[in-house]
Amino acid sequence: MTTHSELKQRLEKAMITLQQLPQSAHTKPIGYKTAWPDMIRPTKRGAILHRGKLLLTPNSQYISDCYKIIDALYQLSDMQRTLLSARAMNVAWQVLQRRYNRSRTHLNRLHSRALTALEAALNNNAIQNSK
Numbered sequence: 190m191t192t193h194s195e196l197k198q199r200l201e202k203a204m205i206t207l208q209q210l211p212q213s214a215h216t217k218p219i220g221y222k223t224a225w226p227d228m229i230r231p232t233k234r235g236a237i238l239h240r241g242k243l244l245l246t247p248n249s250q251y252i253s254d255c256y257k258i259i260d261a262l263y264q265l266s267d268m269q270r271t272l273l274s275a276r277a278m279n280v281a282w283q284v285l286q287r288r289y290n291r292s293r294t295h296l297n298r299l300h301s302r303a304l305t306a307l308e309a310a311l312n313n314n315a316i317q318n319s320k
Contacts, residue, residue: 193301193304193305196304197276197277197304199254200273200274200276200277200307202251202254202255203254203255203258203259203277204274204277204278206247206251206252206254206255207255209246209247257311257314258311260314261307261310261311262274262307264314265303265306265307265310268289268299268303269299269302269303269306269307270303272285272289272299272300273304273307276300282296282297
């Protein structure tokens with residue numbers, strides 16, 4: 190059984206891993222274009238790292254954990270899924286308060302319930318995969 194803080198760390202690692210995965214023309218959203226060549230992107234990553242953000246090099250363990258979390262997230266409601274992913278990407282509570290028109294206390298309670306539901310979904314997926 191994992192604690193909520195461990196689950197939050199796993200979610201943050203999964204979101205960072207998802208952002209760090211290489212993108213090709215087939216994995217980008219429609220209409221998304223960049224003029225930056227691939228050789229400049231590592232320089233941008235180095236600048237981001239210098240500013241203090243955590244940078245992970247995605248390995249197979251992080252990627253498989255990311256996929257497990259994504260599978261479990263799809264078993265949750267839309268509100269829970271967006272709230273968990275927004276907080277994992279460090280979206281401020283004030284932005285979420287304006288978006289959902291709810292107080293921070295209520296959103297925090299919903300976030301805690303969503304973490305509990307995610308833990309149950311992860312455990313359910315682990316049981317199904319072991320069969």
